[in-house]
Amino acid sequence: MSGAPFKATVNEYLEDLPPQVQSRLYTSPATCLAIYRLLPKLAKFFIMSMVFNESDVSLRDLDRWVQSTAKFQFNEAIKSMKSLHLLIEGHSGQPFMINLNSIFRSSFRNALTGGEVNNSFGNVVDDEHEVVLPEMLDQYAANKWESILHYMVGTPLTQTPSRNVLSLLQHSKLMEENGTGELQITNEGFQFLLQDANAQIWTLLLQYLRLAETLQMDPVDVLNFIFMLGALELGKAYNDSHLSDTQKVMLQDMRDYGLVFQKASNSTKFYPTRLAAMLTSDSMSIRSASSAMNSVLTQGTASNTKTDEPPAAKDDADQDPGQVGTTAQIIPDGAVILETNFKIYSYSNSPLQIAILSLFVHLKARFTNMVTGQITRDSVRRALLNGITADQIIAYMETHAHPQMRRLAEQTLDKKIELDPNCKEGLQILPPTVVDQIKLWQLELDRILSYDGYLFTDFDNSQEYSMLSNYASDIGVLLWKDDKKRRFFVSQEGNAQVIDYAKRKLKKK
Amino acid sequence: MPRARKGALVKCDPSIKALIIQIDTNKNDIILEELDDTHLLVDPAKVEFIKSELNRLMAQNIYDPLDEEEES
Numbered sequence: 115m116s117g118a119p120f121k122a123t124v125n126e127y128l129e130d131l132p133p134q135v136q137s138r139l140y141t142s143p144a145t146c147l148a149i150y151r152l153l154p155k156l157a158k159f160f161i162m163s164m165v166f167n168e169s170d171v172s173l174r175d176l177d178r179w180v181q182s183t184a185k186f187q188f189n190e191a192i193k194s195m196k197s198l199h200l201l202i203e204g205h206s207g208q209p210f211m212i213n214l215n216s217i218f219r220s221s222f223r224n225a226l227t228g229g230e231v232n233n234s235f236g237n238v239v240d241d242e243h244e245v246v247l248p249e250m251l252d253q254y255a256a257n258k259w260e261s262i263l264h265y266m267v268g269t270p271l272t273q274t275p276s277r278n279v280l281s282l283l284q285h286s287k288l289m290e291e292n293g294t295g296e297l298q299i300t301n302e303g304f305q306f307l308l309q310d311a312n313a314q315i316w317t318l319l320l321q322y323l324r325l326a327e328t329l330q331m332d333p334v335d336v337l338n339f340i341f342m343l344g345a346l347e348l349g350k351a352y353n354d355s356h357l358s359d360t361q362k363v364m365l366q367d368m369r370d371y372g373l374v375f376q377k378a379s380n381s382t383k384f385y386p387t388r389l390a391a392m393l394t395s396d397s398m399s400i401r402s403a404s405s406a407m408n409s410v411l412t413q414g415t416a417s418n419t420k421t422d423e424p425p426a427a428k429d430d431a432d433q434d435p436g437q438v439g440t441t442a443q444i445i446p447d448g449a450v451i452l453e454t455n456f457k458i459y460s461y462s463n464s465p466l467q468i469a470i471l472s473l474f475v476h477l478k479a480r481f482t483n484m485v486t487g488q489i490t491r492d493s494v495r496r497a498l499l500n501g502i503t504a505d506q507i508i509a510y511m512e513t514h515a516h517p518q519m520r521r522l523a524e525q526t527l528d529k530k531i532e533l534d535p536n537c538k539e540g541l542q543i544l545p546p547t548v549v550d551q552i553k554l555w556q557l558e559l560d561r562i563l564s565y566d567g568y569l570f571t572d573f574d575n576s577q578e579y580s581m582l583s584n585y586a587s588d589i590g591v592l593l594w595k596d597d598k599k600r601r602f603f604v605s606q607e608g609n610a611q612v613i614d615y616a617k618r619k620l621k622k623k
Numbered sequence: 624m625p626r627a628r629k630g631a632l633v634k635c636d637p638s639i640k641a642l643i644i645q646i647d648t649n650k651n652d653i654i655l656e657e658l659d660d661t662h663l664l665v666d667p668a669k670v671e672f673i674k675s676e677l678n679r680l681m682a683q684n685i686y687d688p689l690d691e692e693e694e695s
Contacts, residue, residue: 491685561677562635562643564670568627569656578625593632594662603632603664613627 124316125152127323129197131333136199138334140218143225144235148341148394149198150222156180156191161200161214165222170204170211236346237353239383246385248349251375255387258372259311260466266299266307267469276370286321301501307470312392318371319393326364335360343373344394346386354382449516454545456489461516473497474507489548494555504556508549515543565593568609571601581619586612630655631667639677646676 128136128149139145150158160176173192180188195201200218204211262275266289274280280297283289288303299307306317319340326336339361346352354362365384368374373390376383448462450471458475461484462468468485471477474497477487497507523543530537542549573579579600586592591608595601604612633643637660647653653673656664665673 558681561639561681562633562674564634564665565632566630566667567632568629569632569658569664570625570627572626574625582625594634594658596659601658603658603662609627616625 124320125194125198127320128337129194133199135334137215137217139337140215140221142338142341143221144345145338145341146218146222147225148344149200151394154187154191154194156184156187157195160191160195161222164214165219165226170206170208170213173210173212176212236342237356238347239351239353246349246351246375246377248388251348251385251387254375255372255389258370259389262371263307263314263466264469265297266303267466267473268299269465269469278367279370282318282321282325285325286318299500301503301506304473304500304502304506311389315371315373315389315393322367331360331363336364339364341394343368343386343390344392346390348386348388348391351383351385354384448514450511450514451516451519452489452511452544452548454547456548456551458487458489458511460485460487460514470510473500473502489552491555494552495559498556498559504552507552508544512543519543565603565605567593567603567605569601569603570612573600576600578620582612582616585615628655628664629667630664631670632658633663633665633670633673634661635663636661642677642680643673646673646680 128139131139139149150161153161159179163176164171176192177188192201200215201212202215204213258275261273262279262283265275265280266283275283280289283303284291284297286302287300288306289297290300292298306314323333323336327333335358339357354365357365365374365376368390369376369384371389373387373393375385375387448460448464448467450461451459453459458471460467460471463483468477468480471485471487474489474494475487476490476493477485479486494504494507498504520541520543523541527539527541530539570582573582579597579602583592583595583597583602586602586604586608587595589608589611591604591612592602593605594603635643640657640661640663643663643665644654644657653665653669654663655666658664
């Protein structure tokens with residue numbers, strides 16, 4: 115679903131770092147633990163087998179642990195460890211003998227067994243008088259993060275995110291300035307909105323890392339801080355005394371994103387929020403930004419729920435296909451029903467979810483637990499003109515489809531297969547008529563293609579014509595030609611070259 | 624001696640081409656040359672005008688369910 119610019123995960127960013135920077139990163143136990151958590155399962159297993167073993171290990175021995183059907187996973191695991199330089203050549207230098215990066219090994223041991231951790235897991239401050247409740251932190255994080263997302267979808271708001279956030283959004287091309295100097299959501303921005311909260315935070319943080327490099331901030335400091343945040347405990351206060359200057363600057367920025375909370379901007383204490391705790395957790399089941407936020411909010415506001423539970427745990431429950439639809443609570447928030455008559459119903463009262471829908475739906479009425487609307491040519495065109503593609507709209511509705519729709523689609527498919535066992539059709543969750551129409555509306559937008567350039571005519575003979583048209587097509591600037599009438603069209607950029615060539619060739623004669 | 628003529632190449636289906644020709648009949652200042660069924664050479668300055676006119680013409684042929692509802 116996500117487009118190319120968001121393929122870059124934090125793992126890829128780490129892999130691209132030069133080995134020296136990686137080695138410096140590995141001196142922090144908290145960072146090692148975070149990286150370990152980001153690795154594939156099999157890689158975790160291998161690292162565990164090697165972390166207390168100083169001597170070289172044969173790659174074949176590792177291979178023997180793996181079933182022959184899982185070769186792909188094995189290679190993935192080895193590749194990811196090698197590109198992070200966690201796996202290095204053995205001391206003996208023999209082929210296929212490997213060992214663990216010694217810096218990583220000692221830091222990771224410290225992280226596991228609690229040796230010298232050098233404050234890399236943060237300094238807890240115990241202060242009985244200034245207790246900040248997790249509920250309050252949740253509220254704060256949800257507020258900050260939602261206000262960023264709200265700003266992106268353009269809901270009229272009382273509070274605008276801080277200038278830092280805006281410049282980051284602009285820098286990451288999620289928003290861009292339009293003619294009147296206002297920020298407007300881009301194509302990438304819409305894709306961004308469709309991702310889950312964890313991926314969104316990482317997207318922003320990765321952009322932050324890139325921005326930090328241009329500001330001469332040390333990436334090791336920045337990464338250590340991010341990974342440390344992921345390891346901190348919710349509801350505890352932490353002291354900023356051990357942070358480097360770069361990290362203190364970062365603290366201010368992270369506060370703007372809702373990752374940490376401070377009572378006052380000059381306070382020496384900070385409190386991580388649930389958004390920070392989510393950073394390195396590998397449970398990716400949080401479905402979308404708003405539903406994640408909602409579960410955070412409901413957990414935060416409902417007094418009797420267990421607030422220590424991570425937000426992911428709640429979402430795990432609502433995806434059970436056997437039970438969905440029987441009770442209202444387990445329908446995921448924002449579930450969308452799309453009818454063949456283009457009417458759309460979304461069970462959501464999150465303003466954010468509604469705002470995202472309103473990007474491409476003509477909303478008609480809002481009830482306590484749902485909104486209704488209609489997909490019209492105009493509403494889709496508006497979205498298309500904003501740079502949102504038909505595929506993105508369809509993908510969004512598909513991932514947010516109501517479980518009932520999914521079940522209906524499965525039943526229809528079962529019936530089809532019963533009738534025709536060779537049926538190759540896939541699962542059609544959305545009504546095909548609507549899907550096709552949205553695609554047609556997109557095609558309609560570019561009914562004409564126009565290219566600026568020059569039309570070459572009046573050739574004396576076919577030899578002259580074919581010489582020039584062949585040259586134009588060889589250099590790839592020929593857009594159209596008509597051999598019979600001896601004329602062709604070249605693009606604006608290629609025109610000068612063709613004319614030069616023509617002058618050279620025709621003069622010789 | 625060959626001649627190069629500045630213009631904008633418009634690529635479209637024959638139905639759209641017919642519409643463009645219709646737009647052109649008023650002033651005859653848009654189309655420089657009809658190349659074939661799917662290609663036209665037009666005045667580069669008029670490309671945006673063609674697009675907006677096409678949108679207007681095609682919108683007339685679209686059934687909008689909202690209009691009907693609001694009337695009834």
